[in-house]
Amino acid sequence: MSKAAGRLKTLKKVVDKVDHSSKLRTNIPAGMAVAGPPLGPMLGQRGINIAAFCKDFNERTKDYKEGIPLPCRVAVTSDRSYELTIHAPPSTFLLKQAAGIQRGAMYPGKETAGKITRKHLFEIAQIKLKDPPNALLTLQQMCNSLVGVARTCGIEIVNELDAAEYQQFLEERRQVVEEQRRELQEKREAKMLRMA
Structure with missing residues (x-):
């Protein structure tokens, strides 16, 4: 031994x-x-x-x-x-930039935070394919992955986007976001009062 x-x-x-x-x-x-x-x-x-x-x-x-x-x-x-x-910027950041929004949907399945075209999705997929973790993915797989990310952010993917119509959508969305912020602030204040 x-x-x-x-x-x-x-x-x-x-x-x-x-x-x-x-x-x-x-x-x-x-x-x-x-x-x-x-x-x-x-x-x-x-x-x-x-x-x-x-x-x-x-x-x-x-x-x-x-x-x-x-x-x-x-x-x-x-x-x-x-x-x-x-690496390239995160997918959520690129999708929100393409949609022209600051934050995603608070309730992703129930509300739409923004809209992008299929062309935007394709361009973002090409950028993200250059990242080392995505090197083995095909363009189709990357696009499918981005569709899922867009869905969780509340971003709708459309064929065409009218600029004037989308601007009106963004104005309405700003009001919804302000309402949600007020609601969150009220919940925080109520929680602070309960803890005090």
Whole structure:
């Protein structure tokens, strides 16, 4: 038994240490990476030079409109260097931008928050296919996935869209959103009164 235990100890010394740290997954606004919270502490825990990372990220995203949320994956190596992968903006963000709305539907199956055409859907699918996780999907599969995301946001997909008619729809939608905000505020205030 002692020979086997001795061999096991030497074998453990030979095997390299395996790094089990997970990739950092976060959304960072384009061109707005700063050393402060929440990004700074996340990078600091992994031993990444925060100032160098922010400078690198802002340089790589200078072509994007400032403030667009970009999903990022950061893999840290043992020598504290990192590999930064920047994906296209999230599907929900692109769909809401195409529909011209700020927020999705509060009750997705019962109300329509906005409308987009099939052409918009096709263009967004082509953008999202460039992301590494979607590399093996076909255009048809990506479009079907986006249809599901649009449904959960309350965005209706139509063949054609009349500009004047859609503008009127958006005006009516603004009133509905204001009503929902007031309703939510009243619920919050009522909850605060119960807790006090």
